[in-house]
Amino acid sequence: MPKAPSPSTRLSFLRVMMIVNFAFLCLLALGLYRVKKQLLSLQSIVTQQTASPVPSAPAIVNVSYSCDNRKTIQATYFDGRVELELSDGRSWLLMQGMSGSGVRYTNDNESFTFWSKGSTAFIEEGTTTTYNNCTQQGS
DSSP: OOOOOOHHHHHHHHHHHHHHHHHHHHHHHHHHHHHHHHHHHHHHHHHHHSOOOOOSSOOSEEEEEEOGGGOEEEEEEETTEEEEEETTSOEEEEEEEOOSSSEEEEOTTSSEEEEEETTEEEEEETTEEEEEEEEEEOO
């Protein structure tokens, strides 16, 4: 008959198994974190680089803005949304959101926001204003 392991041997084995399980869970969590980070990064890239769909309604108005640092914005306003073409080559299709003053358009995760009020506008990306002191041209 085999000899039963001593209580201290069983306790050591359980400690080793707990450490192995903890390490496995840490690696699993790290892997999930990295996957989530990559998916969010891909979502941001797709949102930025996806060609804007052809709007189903005709444009209400086209507006050109001139901003600080020789940046420009071409805005095509539709009912409830705006299509932007930026001087850095990016294009955005944004939906109108809630605003206390002026008009606010944003992407799904609100990481990119276009604000307009009267003949002025600006763009915020995260917490940074990337297009500032924009004024409507030719009106």
